[in-house]
Amino acid sequence: MLSASFHRFLWFSSLVALYSSVSSTTTRAAVTWTVDPFSPPSYPLAVRTPYLSAWLHQGDGKALNEDWPRFWTGSILGWAGFVRVDGTVYRFLGAPATTARVALATQISAKVASFSSLLQRACANLADFQFTSTQSTFVLAAGGIDLIVNFLSPVEPTDLVKQSVPFAYLAVTAQSKDGKSHSVQVYTDISAEWATGDNTLIANWTTSTSNNVVTHQVSLRDQEPYAEDGDHIRHGAAYYSLAASTGTTYRSGADIDVRDSFVANGTLDNSLDTNFRAVNDNWPVFALAHDMGNITSTPSDPIVFSIGHVRDPAVKYIVGGGILQDRSVYYWSAFSSVLDMISSFLSDYSSALSRANTLDAKVSADATE
Numbered sequence: 001m002l003s004a005s006f007h008r009f010l011w012f013s014s015l016v017a018l019y020s021s022v023s024s025t026t027t028r029a030a031v032t033w034t035v036d037p038f039s040p041p042s043y044p045l046a047v048r049t050p051y052l053s054a055w056l057h058q059g060d061g062k063a064l065n066e067d068w069p070r071f072w073t074g075s076i077l078g079w080a081g082f083v084r085v086d087g088t089v090y091r092f093l094g095a096p097a098t099t100a101r102v103a104l105a106t107q108i109s110a111k112v113a114s115f116s117s118l119l120q121r122a123c124a125n126l127a128d129f130q131f132t133s134t135q136s137t138f139v140l141a142a143g144g145i146d147l148i149v150n151f152l153s154p155v156e157p158t159d160l161v162k163q164s165v166p167f168a169y170l171a172v173t174a175q176s177k178d179g180k181s182h183s184v185q186v187y188t189d190i191s192a193e194w195a196t197g198d199n200t201l202i203a204n205w206t207t208s209t210s211n212n213v214v215t216h217q218v219s220l221r222d223q224e225p226y227a228e229d230g231d232h233i234r235h236g237a238a239y240y241s242l243a244a245s246t247g248t249t250y251r252s253g254a255d256i257d258v259r260d261s262f263v264a265n266g267t268l269d270n271s272l273d274t275n276f277r278a279v280n281d282n283w284p285v286f287a288l289a290h291d292m293g294n295i296t297s298t299p300s301d302p303i304v305f306s307i308g309h310v311r312d313p314a315v316k317y318i319v320g321g322g323i324l325q326d327r328s329v330y331y332w333s334a335f336s337s338v339l340d341m342i343s344s345f346l347s348d349y350s351s352a353l354s355r356a357n358t359l360d361a362k363v364s365a366d367a368t369e
């Protein structure tokens with residue numbers, strides 16, 4: 001578990017080595033947004049274990065809202081995002097279908113960069129950022145605002161409990177760029193593709209509102225520990241969560257129905273789909289939305305989502321005499337339930353971001369010595 005969660009860290013190290021061997025003017029593709037130092041083959045979005053591994057593949061250069069996030073093998077992981085600005089809806093994440101008209105947010109920059117540094121510079125310009133080992137940040141223009149979308153996959157070398165937690169963050173911040181106040185609502189969802197590599201299999205799901213957190217949980221109906229389909233595990237569950245503060249709403253249901261509801265209303269009705277079915281049968285999705293209120297030139301507080309995949313047992317271990325034992329992950333030494341772990345993970349976001357920025361700065365400094 002520990003070595004697997006350093007997957008992204010090693011990815012970053014290889015990029016540093018590659019960048020040191022090429023000209024600073026080299027780019028992989030002609031893109032219309034700012035990249036620094038270059039556009040990598042893929043941007044890591046949520047990378048914590050072999051089964052929580054979501055990437056934005058670049059090809060000839062793709063914006064965050066031009067393609068679906070992908071599992072490390074290339075299969076689609078449905079992860080969609082919309083932002084509603086003064087009643088007009090813009091897509092900022094994934095390539096979701098809707099029957100209602102939705103505009104595309106314009107990607108301004110794509111950086112594997114520090115979230116806090118970006119916020120500090122957002123009032124001036126969106127340039128001069130550096131690759132880091134834990135974060136990928138995208139800036140998209142929508143209406144009169146900039147939407148800052150930060151993906152944080154923590155690396156916690158000094159805390160084995162935190163390092164063992166199989167979750168990552170998505171944080172969304174908005175800022176007015178035209179000097180006016182704007183009414184802003186944000187929406188994201190995941191599909192049941194996060195729970196399987198075979199979309200014909202039947203999925204079950206549930207939604208919890210305990211611990212002041214809204215959590216969607218989705219898993220396969222028929223569980224099979226250690227078995228895989230297309231390198232996806234057939235065991236465990238995906239979890240998608242958001243703090244249940246004022247302005248937070250949720251829904252599960254068919255993809256187009258749920259997304260059209262937000263596009264039309266800027267909110268969700270907290271209804272839940274109980275028609276368990278195959279992953280590709282009217283594509284059930286699990287949505288979370290938040291009303292950010294009126295956004296000014298001061299960056300808003302981030303709206304923080306968590307995404308994770310949990311399974312137990314996690315490994316089959318050989319002991320004396322060739323006897324096999326099922327073993328669990330270390331985070332169970334600190335938490336009595338997955339929901340308790342999610343609540344702690346979300347409440348730790350500010351501190352996790354600070355630790356990530358410290359680690360990023362150290363890795364960057366060491367890489368340039």
